[in-house]
Amino acid sequence: MTVSRPWRIALRVIGLGYLAALLLVPVAVIFYRTFEHGIGAVWDSITTPAAISAFTLTLEVTAIAVPLNTIFGIVMAMQLARGRFRGKTLLNALIDLPFAISPVVIGLALVLVYGLNGWFGRSLADAGIQVIFSTPGIVLATIFVSLPFVVREVTPVLKEVGDEQEQAAATLGANAWQSFWRITLPSIRWGVAYGVVLSVARSIGEFGAVSVVSGKISGETETLTLLVEKRFSNFDLAGAYAASALLAVIALVTLLAMTMIKPRREEEEH
Amino acid sequence: MIAVEGVSKQFGDYTALDNVSIEVPDGSLTALLGPSGSGKSTLLRIIGGLESADSGRVVINGQDATNVQPQKREIGFVFQHYAAFKHMTVRDNVAFGLTIRKQPKQQVADRVDELLSVVGLAGYAKRYPSQLSGGQRQRMALARALAVEPRVLLLDEPFGALDAKVRAELREWLRRLHDEVHVTTLLVTHDQEEAMSISDHIAVMDNARIEQFGDPRELYDAPSNAFVMGFLGPVSRLGDRLVRPHDIALAAEVEEGALEAMVSRVIHLGFEVRVELMLTSGEAVTAQVTRTEADELELNQGDIVWLRSAGATVLPAPAEPPASAAPADPPAADAALPPRAA
Numbered sequence: 001m002t003v004s005r006p007w008r009i010a011l012r013v014i015g016l017g018y019l020a021a022l023l024l025v026p027v028a029v030i031f032y033r034t035f036e037h038g039i040g041a042v043w044d045s046i047t048t049p050a051a052i053s054a055f056t057l058t059l060e061v062t063a064i065a066v067p068l069n070t071i072f073g074i075v076m077a078m079q080l081a082r083g084r085f086r087g088k089t090l091l092n093a094l095i096d097l098p099f100a101i102s103p104v105v106i107g108l109a110l111v112l113v114y115g116l117n118g119w120f121g122r123s124l125a126d127a128g129i130q131v132i133f134s135t136p137g138i139v140l141a142t143i144f145v146s147l148p149f150v151v152r153e154v155t156p157v158l159k160e161v162g163d164e165q166e167q168a169a170a171t172l173g174a175n176a177w178q179s180f181w182r183i184t185l186p187s188i189r190w191g192v193a194y195g196v197v198l199s200v201a202r203s204i205g206e207f208g209a210v211s212v213v214s215g216k217i218s219g220e221t222e223t224l225t226l227l228v229e230k231r232f233s234n235f236d237l238a239g240a241y242a243a244s245a246l247l248a249v250i251a252l253v254t255l256l257a258m259t260m261i262k263p264r265r266e267e268e269e270h
Numbered sequence: 271m272i273a274v275e276g277v278s279k280q281f282g283d284y285t286a287l288d289n290v291s292i293e294v295p296d297g298s299l300t301a302l303l304g305p306s307g308s309g310k311s312t313l314l315r316i317i318g319g320l321e322s323a324d325s326g327r328v329v330i331n332g333q334d335a336t337n338v339q340p341q342k343r344e345i346g347f348v349f350q351h352y353a354a355f356k357h358m359t360v361r362d363n364v365a366f367g368l369t370i371r372k373q374p375k376q377q378v379a380d381r382v383d384e385l386l387s388v389v390g391l392a393g394y395a396k397r398y399p400s401q402l403s404g405g406q407r408q409r410m411a412l413a414r415a416l417a418v419e420p421r422v423l424l425l426d427e428p429f430g431a432l433d434a435k436v437r438a439e440l441r442e443w444l445r446r447l448h449d450e451v452h453v454t455t456l457l458v459t460h461d462q463e464e465a466m467s468i469s470d471h472i473a474v475m476d477n478a479r480i481e482q483f484g485d486p487r488e489l490y491d492a493p494s495n496a497f498v499m500g501f502l503g504p505v506s507r508l509g510d511r512l513v514r515p516h517d518i519a520l521a522a523e524v525e526e527g528a529l530e531a532m533v534s535r536v537i538h539l540g541f542e543v544r545v546e547l548m549l550t551s552g553e554a555v556t557a558q559v560t561r562t563e564a565d566e567l568e569l570n571q572g573d574i575v576w577l578r579s580a581g582a583t584v585l586p587a588p589a590e591p592p593a594s595a596a597p598a599d600p601p602a603a604d605a606a607l608p609p610r611a612a
Contacts, residue, residue, distance in 0.1 A: 164349055164351065164353040165353050165354075165355055165356075167320050167340075167347070167349070167353065168347065168349060168353035168355075168411075168414075169355075169366070170319075170320070170339075170340040170341050171318060171319075171320070171340050171341070171343075171345055171346065171347035171415070172341075172366050172367035172370060172414065172415070172417075172418060173341045173342075173367050173370045173371060173418060174341060174366075174370050175341060178370055182366075182370075183355060186357040186358075187356060187357055189357075
């Protein structure tokens with residue numbers, strides 16, 4: 001498409017302006033407000049026992065949810081890309097469910113199934129396992145909302161790579177396990193890495209579903225996003241900004257990781 | 271030796287192989303030749319264990335391999351699109367089968383060096399497949415397949431993705447390699463020239479069956495049916511028989527048993543001259559003569575000549591499909607022709 005010079009500049013201004021107004025300015029304001037009263041106040045605010053507990057819980061939940069979703073994602077992607085079975089289309093649509101359903105609804109659904117009055121809640125409670133208003137519930141909610149990323153990133157890569165390399169490996173004596181570790185996984189590694197980065201970002205940032213199932217017990221079941229919300233509603237604006245800034249920093253680090261992966265991915269594709 | 275006994279394979283409603291049997295002699299280079307969709311690749315993949323047969327048996331070196339996993343068949347398989355391990359260097363690609371077998375490192379390194387020099391890639395060990403040309407990738411794939419000292423080598427259209435010049439070079443190179451290594455080799459191709467130029471034996475396939483098995487000359491000179499004859503070389507229809515264009519003798523004078531025809535075009539192709547003729551029945555015939563013969567006859571468009579089949583390769587022509595037959599040979603025209611040769 002050829003566009004005249006003034007138009008091109010106008011389009012660029014509109015595009016950048018949109019990005020600035022909706023993304024850059026809010027994030028910049030958060031950082032500005034956070035450090036308005038000096039770094040000491042920020043440090044105090046993010047090192048309170050509640051903040052440290054929220055930060056550790058968030059990392060814990062992410063550290064459980066992301067590996068599980070990565071393994072599940074790779075297995076599922078292999079089924080979707082290679083498998084021939086009935087109901088594949090249905091399964092394919094189901095994978096996107098977490099994207100389609102509002103996180104709040106997901107949270108409520110988990111309460112209905114695992115809550116004390118839910119389907120499994122009573123028997124789990126009898127066995128001494130508390131899911132809702134406890135860490136397992138938060139992990140479940142996080143797994144649910146971040147489930148599609150690895151599958152969606154890996155499936156197209158698997159389809160593109162094809163299975164000829166695996167067939168070649170088989171004729172050279174490799175069993176299924178060797179073929180997976182030496183051939184399949186290395187050839188989809190950038191897709192997996194990209195999916196993992198997205199899952200991490202989503203897991204850390206999840207609010208809606210976690211908010212419903214956590215019970216928001218300070219120092220126990222409060223994640224970083226919940227802490228931000230609580231401080232904000234309690235008019236502790238400085239505290240809310242500090243916790244937000246911490247979240248934003250984590251997000252920026254994951255974003256950085258993503259951009260570092262991207263060029264390597266493109267390099268491989270020629 | 272590879273023996274396939276009564277193998278059939280269906281893909282849904284589609285019959286890929288229909289009760290196929292073949293024996294590939296020890297140490298030979300044998301080609302499976304046929305048009306696309308004839309079942310040749312499916313047969314190769316069944317021998318390699320990459321597909322399973324619905325019925326029948328595959329025997330490799332006397333052992334029933336029908337239900338043996340591909341990794342236990344001790345075969346080397348080369349794919350049309352190389353199937354190079356893209357994330358590995360050339361060295362690691364070739365070493366793959368040996369590394370999997372956990373052979374000592376030094377032994378693997380020595381064997382890989384040896385193979386890389388055999389396939390002419392000695393200086394390329396540290397490169398990645400993306401840094402190689404198509405021909406080099408395929409030679410790497412061959413080295414990789416040979417590294418594990420397979421009992422049989424299976425090549426699926428190995429040169430099909432390469433341009434004509436590289437293909438011809440690699441073909442010659444493969445033949446020389448085979449003469450050195452002597453591993454029983456089965457090669458799938460749709461290119462009759464490729465099959466004729468490098469193989470000891472050819473199995474011609476069509477419609478899920480093997481039409482004929484023999485050495486290249488045998489197939490060319492004594493094809494068992496019109497399909498084999500047509501697939502291995504040019505064919506002209508002379509009256510009710512099929513002959514090779516170079517087996518048609520032209521004469522300026524009336525000869526016993528010869529057919530009258532008019533020259534419609536003379537095409538000079540260097541040493542060869544292709545003569546397009548029209549029989550009195552209205553059928554078109556192509557003959558191929560040498561330049562000397564053409565000069566002696568002083569062939570010109572519109573000349574009347576007499577045609578006779580002079581070669582040994584003659585088959586009765588099959589009934590032509592109605593669509594093309596209808597306008598060309600009315601029964602009355604036959605009566606006007608001179609009697610045909612015995």
